[in-house]
Amino acid sequence: MTVDADRLVGEIEALAQISDTPYPSVTRVLFTGPDMRGRDWMVERCEAEGLDVRFDAVGNLFARWEGAEPELAAVATGSHTDAIPNAGRFDGVVGVLGGLEAIRSLKASGLTPRRSIELIVFTAEEPTRFGIGCVGSRIMSGQLDPGRAAGLTDADGVTLEEARLAAGYAGALSLVRPAVGHYRAFVELHIEQGPLLERDGVQIGVVTAIAAPATLRVDLTGPGGHAGAVLMVDRADPMVAAAELVSAVDEVARGSGGPDTVATCGLVDVFPGAVNSIPREVRLSIDVRDTDGARRDRVVDAIRAKGRDAATRRGVGHRDELLNADPPATCAPEIVAQIEAVCTEQGVVAQRMISRAYHDSLFMAQICPTGMIFIPCRGGVSHRPDEFASPEDIARGAAVLAGTLAKLAA
């Protein structure tokens, strides 16, 4: 069972060219040109390997290698190819192309798996367009109601329902959820997106749990006006309230009582956004995560209260919406053990760890035993053009994945 590192890295580099921003920056936002061209490119590659390709109603791609006993629950792997604006070329892609390469290496080894093996490319793991991440796996897991999913709107007011139909994905969203027992297991290969493996000189991270994410959207509104003409005493400036809230987000996360709480305000939209206008509307998107679901919820509640307080103090309108607040996931102990066994067989240095970033595995864990294989990424850097994983680490991850899939599908 050998993984062709050159071919795998060559494909990662090729997919990176399909982007709205120049290499090495990658921008592939859901259902935009690069996302659609990336999907076409994946279909070609999967079909070239003789895999049976289909899309579901939300655009999740399934490439299936039929096993000797196709009626048995399948073993799945996969990740995503969408990328936030100005991201790197490895996040998600390593799991998708590493999964394809793992299947190729298993085929080349002459294996005939008893169970079918499916490669899944999930729709919109990144929350860029509709404000919540893991749209595809979230619907698959039943954690996102198809009706609510259909009505999600992007910044231009386009609904997910309109967008997925325009992209060519027909059928009922209610059919996205797979039949109970369809999957025997799901294993996702991914870059760590943190510094620990590199720092500790470890080759493979075996994920035992995934931190619980929540996303809060806060809208603050005021009367606006001319920046020169309205005196300070007459102002109700939503940007000043927003600033207080951003400070509070940082403070509340740091004071949560646990080192694993993180909270970030990565998106600040100011309307009308002119140097000589007092803002009329400010929208903040706030990301909160914790390995402890209850503590995460307390932090979210505290941030919401701080937002209301700031709005009251500044006399501005306030509305907030909790877009998602997902439970943490625990990886299946049997799959953790399988991955560790494969690492031992392959002479790879592995270490258990938690995933602070969330992944489609967070939702797949709701419907089948799930595991994750992490490879190091340079400096822990992710979501940036200089995100980097070495060819050796990528190939090693794909080989561990191949070994794990072989055991699970046997």
Next chain:
Amino acid sequence: MTVDADRLVGEIEALAQISDTPYPSVTRVLFTGPDMRGRDWMVERCEAEGLDVRFDAVGNLFARWEGAEPELAAVATGSHTDAIPNAGRFDGVVGVLGGLEAIRSLKASGLTPRRSIELIVFTAEEPTRFGIGCVGSRIMSGQLDPGRAAGLTDADGVTLEEARLAAGYAGALSLVRPAVGHYRAFVELHIEQGPLLERDGVQIGVVTAIAAPATLRVDLTGPGGHAGAVLMVDRADPMVAAAELVSAVDEVARGSGGPDTVATCGLVDVFPGAVNSIPREVRLSIDVRDTDGARRDRVVDAIRAKGRDAATRRGVGHRDELLNADPPATCAPEIVAQIEAVCTEQGVVAQRMISRAYHDSLFMAQICPTGMIFIPCRGGVSHRPDEFASPEDIARGAAVLAGTLAKLAA
């Protein structure tokens, strides 16, 4: 001397249709399609009145009514037609179309002015595209060096030099500055953009001084990273530093010691701007104004210090640039007296006031005796789609302007 209110309001409504946003919202950013079409539309109207139209190298439009003694210094009026995103239809436009209507009414009255009268439509009074306002009048006044003007860049990295050549304005920027003594006087008609005239039941405001504006741009930078993966203790988040600075801007302005100090952060650009990415770059544009130039400078200095402090405390990179810090302007007492005399003749209730917003008059005052005529605007609202001035107030303002131009050109 009668002003045709219906024609004037009809033209204001017609120009409002030339916009990137739907009526009554107006968006005409420098050298974009609507700005260029608005210029063409103005040229047609000016030529229909027999005015001699020319553009200078930065796109200032001059429509001249030759006087009986054309070698004498001219009397000028005018304002701007560019509009910030989602603005209203009266700011600037009342001065331009009111100026044209004033000239029409003087022609219709059979007047032959001794001095020539020029209507000027200034380029980019609004700072939207290149970060500083009054680009046209600023260069005319010598307050903006042609070389520095040429090198100003917009958000896409396009220079003003490239933009004005692409828009079709050729010739040397150094020729924009008019000859010394070219203008005898400049009078600008404008909506108040504040609530005082309406509140006090006054029909015309006679401006005696214009508050001194300054614009500060602050760039804060950090390493960014994944919003889930980077623990709080490892963060250097430029958005958190930016939030502290926005709070400080409000606090410093309120604590300046004078009620006339205003400071606003109307523009916040966050890069990459994704809910699950820690920001890497945040750019704030901060607008500071005061009737007292020295106090304005102290406030700017205090804000700059607060920015440096916040950056140091948060471990983020910091760079700031004072894009402009203009002196306040004093209107010429003789022109103030002329406007008041016309108001008395026309039976109009007038009151002296200062302008907190700046206008092209701030710069024209550097090269010739200057005055401003304010009309009320509903609720003091400006830079918004619901900005409104009544037909009666607009016509009254144009009539007072016509009377003043007649006296100054006599």
